[in-house]
Amino acid sequence: MxxxxxxxxxxxxxxxxxxxxxxxxxxxxxxxxxxxxxxxxxxxxxxxxxSRLPIITFIAGVIGLVVSIGFQVWTSAFSWPINVGGKPMFSIPAFVPVSFEVTVLFGALITVGFFFLRSCLYPSKVAxxxxxxxxxxxxxxxxxxxxxxxxxxxxxxxxxxxxxxxxxxxxx
Amino acid sequence: MKDQFKIPTNRKNMCIAMIVLGALVLAYSFYSQGTRAWTNVLINNFYFTTLALGGLFFMALTGVAKTSWMTPYKRIPEAMMSFLPVALVLMAVLAFFGIHSLYEWSHVEVVAKDPLLSKKTAYLNTNFFILRMVFFFGIWIILSRIFLKFSHAQDSGVDKSKSIVKVSAITLILFGLSFSFASFDWIMSLEPHWFSTIFAIYTFSGLFVSTIAFITLTIIILQSLGYLRDAVNENHFHDLGKWLFGFSTFWAYIWFSQYMLIWYSNIPEETEYFVLREHHNWDWLFYFNLLINWLIPFFALMSRNSKRNKFILSRVCVLLLVGHWLDIYLMVSPKVFEIHGLEATVGLVEIFTACGYAGLFCLVVGNYLSKHKIKSEADPFYKEGLHLHQ
Incomplete structure (x- = not known):
């Protein structure tokens, strides 16, 4: 009713x-x-x-950080090691920029996704x-x-x- | 609510005691290890000059944006600027008496044997160094006087914001240029073979973080003494906290930008800077620097509540102020100590000298605050500044 x-x-x-x-x-x-x-x-x-969204952002960011570091370590040190500039295969400084970007990407996209989900927004929704x-x-x-x-x-x-x-x- | 600030007698005595103690320890250090004493003088000169300059930069930055929310506490950056003449005197003492103890390029016989340094003599020579120093301080002091003049005109209710925008824009450009060259001159030329094009912005990022930390901490201290309680609310603290959070991250970003490019390209004349700092007992300080200047503040200030909480905010401010002192210590000491065969250490000399300078700085700031009305209630932007919302 x-x-x-x-x-x-x-x-x-x-x-x-x-x-x-x-x-x-x-x-x-x-x-x-x-x-x-x-x-x-x-x-x-x-x-x-x-709003509880910042908590989601934090968790998403941590997931992004872990995923990106894990993936970079796996690709550059285990799966297909290529010697670049004589640096060690496992070089943290080289991973930092990508890890940062992926952290931000995960944080942003997952936050927006959760925001749409929580507020029941989807394309073509009638207001x-x-x-x-x-x-x-x-x-x-x-x-x-x-x-x-x-x-x-x-x-x-x-x-x-x-x-x-x-x-x-x-x-x- | 109290309007006229007076330095509490016990705090004033504490400052004087710190100055006396610092001066005594420094004098003893001159007697026993002259180079170490000069190193400390340079570190603290540079650190407190950046704080004083930070006041100027803060006034220019908020001036060019016609900011109103800093009007309730605009006396604090003004008071910080009033340290500039004192800094000029301290720096002049160093330039006239300590230059040979610190700067390798100031020794004519060393330069003559070194082809790289001989090529740099057009810029790196004692006379030009002193001339530049006086010139930079001249610019800064004149600009700070202009800001004070406009600010005091605002206090009598005249809207000077248009003139302030103009002078702020000019100040930002002059500040950018002069501070870059000042940090090249005073800090980077300690290692005259090494160079980093990002160095000026690196020192600038430290300047801005320590400035915001000092302003925030001063407001909190003034409030605990009973001033500004009705003028600054938690929304102001939230904004300052955001700035602290953002710029300590900016510092880390610039730190890493400098580190990564040098690490990647791996050119010996560039890597020597980090090789020295990552080994030879400097390593723990090197990593500790990152921990207290970025990692801890980053997590401590992440949530909204901690930015609005004076307890957490003041602790983080103290941490960052100490951290940026350490940062400058790590820029200056390793090379000078290496040349003179000293061990990596933060000892009593460092601590007491820094305390002495801090006492002097606080005394100068407090002295300015006690001479002017702590609240600029007649300022046309004051009311707007009070009603700050998130």
Whole structure:
């Protein structure tokens, strides 16, 4: 079943941040906020947890490092040793640039892959937007219409007072 | 919140004690092993000149970008610049009295026997060396005065950012050229047969890391004394931490670039530099240098939380400041010690001399800070600098 949401549409980021502060201090639960660009301070107000993606990046980087060093050692010292410039077959300095590049490559690609996976993004995915202009010039503050205390009339009025240019109801 | 900085008496006494102790140990060292004393003078002269110059470079870099987030603590790079005249005096002492103890090319009879050095005499001769040194310091001191003038004009609420952009752009070019030649002159010419075209950027990367480390550490110390607490928040520390993280890696990158090209091409007149440092008891210091200047800071500063944590940040800053002293020690000492038959060592002379210089530097910096308002609240960019977000 689709859930019912109340949307406060704001024209200005300052008003949005102010409204968010008010709602948070009034202990009204905010479902989510959609903005066309990052707005400073919202993450802290909404108490959003830090992304876990950096952990993936770190692990991917370590895997890339191990794989690249292993592969270079295997090719240049065991599988097909070729004497280059009289250097030892197993020469760490020669492996460093490639290991660095592969570490970065693994880190970057696997991070992007996990990001797509976690946020369920794939080519030709149809975007589910609350409001058609949330990626354009409007700031959307969404409240979930649930719970006994949820008073649509009163909250709609409150959002308007806080500066929302329109208040909509949407289903998702 | 306190506005006017005053050096706490116990810290001031500590600085003076360090200077006196350093001077005594250095004087004893002149008496017992003159060359080692001059080596230490050169190492610390260069190290603290780079810190002072780092203040100038920081002002120019942030000036050309019209940065506002450094305005709350812009007094610190300004204070670092105020060491430049002192550095000129210290360097002049070395150039006039110590040059023959350190630089092989300053001995006319050695140069005459050496065909390579004879060819280099047009550049490497005592008079031109001193002339260049005075010229470089002249440029730096004049530029630092101009920056101070503009900065103090900003303090009275005048927007000088356009002029600052212009003078910063010129400064960056002049700094790049003059510092390159200064590091060739003072450090690379210790081994006049050896050359490395990347050497200047290598010393520069050390300069930038130690500058950021010093600025960060000074802010943390000032905050623990009760200053700047409302001016600098954890977002500022996060940015400084990112710079530390990034530039200690940049240092490692340049270190490796220099090492790998020399290692690969394997030309004797180039490899002598690393052959000397990887053997003869220098090896553990050589690898330790990489450990404390890159590996430990890299992992310590990797996470967001540690960049915003003053405890971790201050420890890493101390580590990097010590590390870059060691780095310069490793650039200077091995060859001089080899020529004069000294053993590889970091002994009491090195430690006390460095402490003495550190005391002097801190005293000069603290003295400047106590003469000016620690917060530049009237600066047109101050408010914007306070509201720094991530």
């Amino acid at each position: 689709k859930k019912r949401y109340m949307l406060g549409v704001f024209d200005d980021e300052e008003e949005l941040v102010h409204a968010t502060e008010e709602l948070v201090s009034a202990k009204i639960e905010i479902f989510d906020i959609y903005t066309p660009f990052p707005v400073h301070g919202l993450d802290d107000l909404l108490n959003i947890k830090r 589910v937007l609350f409001h058609p202009r949330q990626t354009d010039d409007k700031f959307i503050l969404a409240l979930e219409c649930s719970g006994a205390k949820f008073d649509e009339e009163k909250l709609g009025e409150k959002l308007r007072v806080l500066g929302a240019s329109e208040v909509d109801i949407s289903y998702k």
